[in-house]
Amino acid sequence: QSVLTQPPSASGTPGQRVTISCSGSSSNIGGNYVYWYQQFPGTAPKLLIYRNNQRPSGVPDRFSGSKSGTSASLAISGLRSEDEADYYCAAWDDSLSGWVFGGGTKLTVL
Amino acid sequence: EVQLLESGGGLVQPGGSLRLSCAASGFTFSSYAMSWVRQAPGKGLEWVSVISGSGSSTYYADSVKGRFTISRDNSKNTLYLQMNSLRAEDTAAYHCAKQASTVTAHFDYWGQGTLVTVSS
Numbered sequence: 001q002s003v004l005t006q007p008p009s010a011s012g013t014p015g016q017r018v019t020i021s022c023s024g025s026s027s028n029i030g031g032n033y034v035y036w037y038q039q040f041p042g043t044a045p046k047l048l049i050y051r052n053n054q055r056p057s058g059v060p061d062r063f064s065g066s067k068s069g070t071s072a073s074l075a076i077s078g079l080r081s082e083d084e085a086d087y088y089c090a091a092w093d094d095s096l097s098g099w100v101f102g103g104g105t106k107l108t109v110l
Numbered sequence: 111e112v113q114l115l116e117s118g119g120g121l122v123q124p125g126g127s128l129r130l131s132c133a134a135s136g137f138t139f140s141s142y143a144m145s146w147v148r149q150a151p152g153k154g155l156e157w158v159s160v161i162s163g164s165g166s167s168t169y170y171a172d173s174v175k176g177r178f179t180i181s182r183d184n185s186k187n188t189l190y191l192q193m194n195s196l197r198a199e200d201t202a203a204y205h206c207a208k209q210a211s212t213v214t215a216h217f218d219y220w221g222q223g224t225l226v227t228v229s230s
Contacts (some may be wrong), residue, residue, distance in 0.1 A: 033216070037155070045217075050218075076180075104154040
């Protein structure tokens with residue numbers, strides 16, 4: 001059971017906008033930044049969003065992040081087939097003194 | 111270019127020990143905290159441990175506390191994870207990850223991982 005809660009799956013058709021939620025508590029999302037990672041099968045995770053809503057260089061602006069209270073969301077607009085991957089949220093947890101991840105969301109592009 | 115190369119994985123019996131290494135290059139190693147993050151086959155990411163740039167501060171997930179020890183040799187640009195009293199549930203790919211700065215900063219680069227299998 002992950003400390004951060006994500007839906008196990010999400011889907012959309014090309015061109016659509018999809019959102020992936022991440023729910024936590026005051027000790028993690030509520031008091032710290034949220035980060036999002038993208039992972040393709042057999043590869044290392046890649047940083048997608050940092051500090052709630054910042055994109056590293058090279059990440060398309062189709063990807064956006066937001067945070068409100070103890071929840072966060074990743075939005076992908078103009079969905080493309082190459083976006084099919086697993087997505088994870090993460091945050092530092094002050095109570096645990098450690099990092100916590102969501103269980104991951106498998107995005108399928110129909 | 112930042113590169114992180116893990117090694118040391120393999121098959122070990124329950125109760126056994128293993129030491130993982132992560133050779134880092136492309137950045138000033140001692141200036142950044144480093145973590146180990148694992149991923150069981152077909153499962154999600156699980157943070158294991160983090161160490162500060164100087165090595166003076168370490169934190170562990172409850173699932174490994176007292177069994178695993180993280181360390182680093184800044185003269186060799188290498189991160190380590192000593193794993194003792196291994197259990198079947200420790201079977202996973204172990205990734206080393208560079209933090210963007212301190213232990214509470216995000217993971218900005220990841221290695222490809224080394225597979226640890228705990229089985230008799």
